[in-house]
Amino acid sequence: MTSQGNKSITSYFEATGETKGKERKATSKSERMISASTSHTSRPKPQPKGKLKRPISSPPPAPASKRPNTKATASSSQRKHYAYNDLPSNWLDSTVGTSSESDEANAKSLLLTYHKGDMFEGAPTHSLLIHACNTQGHWGAGIAKAFKAQYSKAYIAHNKFCAKEHSKANPVPTGTSQLLAPVDEDPKHWIGCLFTSAKYGKAKEKPVAILQNTVTSMKMLLELVNMADEEEDRVTEIRMCKINSGMFGVPWEKTEEALQSIVLQEGWRTTIEVWEP
Numbered sequence: 543m544t545s546q547g548n549k550s551i552t553s554y555f556e557a558t559g560e561t562k563g564k565e566r567k568a569t570s571k572s573e574r575m576i577s578a579s580t581s582h583t584s585r586p587k588p589q590p591k592g593k594l595k596r597p598i599s600s601p602p603p604a605p606a607s608k609r610p611n612t613k614a615t616a617s618s619s620q621r622k623h624y625a626y627n628d629l630p631s632n633w634l635d636s637t638v639g640t641s642s643e644s645d646e647a648n649a650k651s652l653l654l655t656y657h658k659g660d661m662f663e664g665a666p667t668h669s670l671l672i673h674a675c676n677t678q679g680h681w682g683a684g685i686a687k688a689f690k691a692q693y694s695k696a697y698i699a700h701n702k703f704c705a706k707e708h709s710k711a712n713p714v715p716t717g718t719s720q721l722l723a724p725v726d727e728d729p730k731h732w733i734g735c736l737f738t739s740a741k742y743g744k745a746k747e748k749p750v751a752i753l754q755n756t757v758t759s760m761k762m763l764l765e766l767v768n769m770a771d772e773e774e775d776r777v778t779e780i781r782m783c784k785i786n787s788g789m790f791g792v793p794w795e796k797t798e799e800a801l802q803s804i805v806l807q808e809g810w811r812t813t814i815e816v817w818e819p
């Protein structure tokens with residue numbers, strides 16, 4: 543698969559109309575293809591001068607009162623998970639940095655490396671596995687269903703966050719993310735939930751909204767991973783499926799462009815492995 547990251551990055555916001563996402567059967571372990579892992583990388587071509595997005599300075603550290611309790615605890619019910627409410631409410635605004643020629647020249651974007659195979663198979667301990675979520679706490683189909691089957695305690699924590707600590711009147715905001723710490727016995731993996739659409743199925747959001755939410759939720763997830771770096775079982779490598787490209791019906795190339803428009807901040811991880819069956 544070749545990257546189309548060379549186009550001007552604004553193109554991904556031109557909605558291409560609703561594309562019909564095929565209903566996908568959940569991948570069960572036996573169904574999953576396991577094939578040799580091949581990888582190539584995609585990085586957007588350097589943009590002409592003056593066209594780069596305004597670089598963003600590293601966000602101010604969360605105020606002391608907001609710093610999460612980073613002590614890893616054994617039991618899942620006490621284990622600290624991370625989400626938008628661990629960050630100052632104006633977090634995104636505070637990430638607008640000063641623009642200067644040198645900064646722009648140094649602006650770094652995510653390196654996406656591609657691999658064939660099942661993203662769960664062989665994922666090292668404390669890897670972060672990322673998927674796109676609705677904000678209802680519903681992992682009912684697609685890769686979400688596989689996550690629910692494999693990480694039942696993480697699903698309980700996710701559902702509690704979305705459906706009990708939030709409500710229809712006070713939903714989890716789209717464009718945010720949740721970082722679930724490893725709470726299931728084996729394998730010990732972190733789970734990254736990108737809230738790219740409030741609803742799912744026919745009520746899912748339009749591609750342009752899903753893509754905007756993808757940018758801000760990934761930025762937030764990278765910051766939450768940075769915050770969790772003090773944990774004893776800190777994130778090792780980061781894996782992701784081709785988010786939004788199935789049930790959410792957004793062509794992967796659009797999501798790829800959106801992800802590569804993110805200007806990385808100091809302390810953020812820079813590489814994400816994209817796994818495709």
Ligand SMILES: Nc1ncnc2c1ncn2[C@@H]1O[C@H](COP(=O)(O)OP(=O)(O)OC[C@H]2O[C@H](OP(=O)(O)O)[C@H](O)[C@@H]2O)[C@@H](O)[C@H]1O
Nearest residue numbers: 660661674681682683684685686742783786787788789790
């Ligand atoms: N083992 C595996 N390893 C690697 N890649 C794998 C894989 N298994 C499948 N894929 C691929 O991973 C991509 C995403 O495909 P998906 O349709 O699942 O997710 P999406 O991001 O489009 O949509 C999210 C909504 O769908 C869900 O379902 P519900 O809403 O619960 O009904 C959620 O809850 C959300 O709401 C597709 O390319 C699949 O080929």
